[in-house]
Amino acid sequence: MRKRPTVTRRRAALRWLVALCLLAAASHVLGWYCMTPKRALRSMERTFFTEQTEFLARVELPYFSQELRLSGGPDVTLLAGYSFSWRSGWQGSNMVILERQRDWPFTAEWYGRMAVRDHVYTEYSYIFGCVEDPAVTELEIVYTAIRGGHDQTARLAARDWITGENGRRYFLYAMEPEEESWERCCSVTGYLADGTAAGTLQILDGRPYWE
Amino acid sequence: MTRREYTARVLICLRRVTRQEREAIQAEIDGHMEDHICALLGLGYPPELAEERTLALMGDPAEVGQELNRQYPFRWLAVKWGAIVLMLALALLVARPAWTWAGVVSDNLWNRFAPTHQLDLRELSLEGYVDGKYVRIASDVAEVDLRQTDGGVTMRVYQAGLEVPLAPKTEAWVSVCLYSENPFGETPQIYGDVIDMTGPLGREVTCTFFSGVKRSFTVRGQVRRGEELRFTYEQYGHRFDFSVPLPWGEALS
Secondary structure, three states, rough: OOOOOOOOHHHHHHHHHHHHHHHHHHHHOOOEOOOOOOHHHHHHHHHOOOOOOOEEEEEEOOOOOEEEEEEEEOEEEEEEEEEEEEEOOEEEEEEEEEOOOOEEEEEEEEEEEEEEEEEEEEEEEEEEEOOOOOEEEEEEEEEEEEEEOEEEEEEEEEEHEOOHHHEEEEEEOOOOEEEEOEEEEEEEEEOOOOOEEEEEEEOOOOOEEOO | HHHHHHHHHHHOOOOOOHHHHHHHHHHHHHHHHHHHHHHHHOOOOOOHHHHHHHHHOOOOOOHHHHHHHHHOOOOHHHHHHHHHHHHHHHHHHHHHHHHHHHHHHHHHHHHHHHOOOHOOOHOOOOEEEOOOOOOOOOOOEEEEEEEEEOOOEEEEEEEEEEOOOOOOOOEEEEEEEEEEEEOOOOOOOOOOOOEEEOOHHOOOOOOOOEOOOOOEEEEEEEEEEOOHHHHHHEEOOOEEEEEEEEOHHHOOO
């Protein structure tokens, strides 16, 4: 009778480790268990049929134990919440897709998440987008509280912008959290170097429109 | 001391060995002694003496046991058990997403090779049974095969039908599905609320989902006799543009 080759403990352990690594790699590649936020982004891009984008910036999203990550590509700018749990790996959620419009001076979108703590509603708002016209040197965000909350204004200069691939310029601005804000509007105005306005985009009133 | 007793004493000294390892060690010692006894018997030794000499040559069973313990280091056993536990945990974690993924792969393959299995225009009805008769949304349905690929995803138009082919103006329906060029890749889902389908001359073209399957759907639009149904999907840098011939048949003659 042919003798069965003896498998040493080391060899058996290494075989199981290799099998574990293969399963982990397959899970990551096929999107079953994302081990990086980038893989989670790829899954969302496929689901929503957007092109591939690259991560540009991230900010912590309080209360939700998530981080917001901005990513951009040739045609879209994405903002989504990402979180890691041992149970599900990296996962992205609540993605907002902003389609770029090259004939506009800039594109902008509002991203909001509402949290309830001790019966107090707190809204975390973020304004993000892409500066399309190189002549635009400054952006002004005006957040007007109509019912509840408070007014906010912010100016973003070129130094606040995020430069992506091929020199595309993006921005991501975290507004101050608003408590009990029930009705509001928000506009973004782009300014040229000489101070003239390139246009004002209303972004918190249904579909974005230019004033 | 007999061979059996010797082996038993060696095995008693073993610590942290698995059942299989214990059996392998026992077989190894037995085989080794068997070979030696056979050799001595071949030299003309009586069986009792051959066994006695063999046992003496094997050495102290306690020492043999300790040496064997060193040959089976516990750390590798711990690594193996750890890897098995992690593997099982990971397998449990990915079971559900893997099942979902299997559905996506299945959708990909059905849509590529036999899309009517997912959604068949011949079977669809908005009104169901009226006066005992099943009212289909399209009375004349023809098979077509128009495919366009963009970004690794193919949109396929595979059926076209008309509500009232003889009317001068009627509703045209087409069945559409999506599949990924890589059958194991994720396929996008078309959401009715974000889809932007535009027809010719600004006439509205709508997209209807008859089931939870978001990779198969119907597109409908008003057409005049003899026209094709044209629609465009354009979003996030991807574009599909179809002009679908409709089964006018006798209506044109």
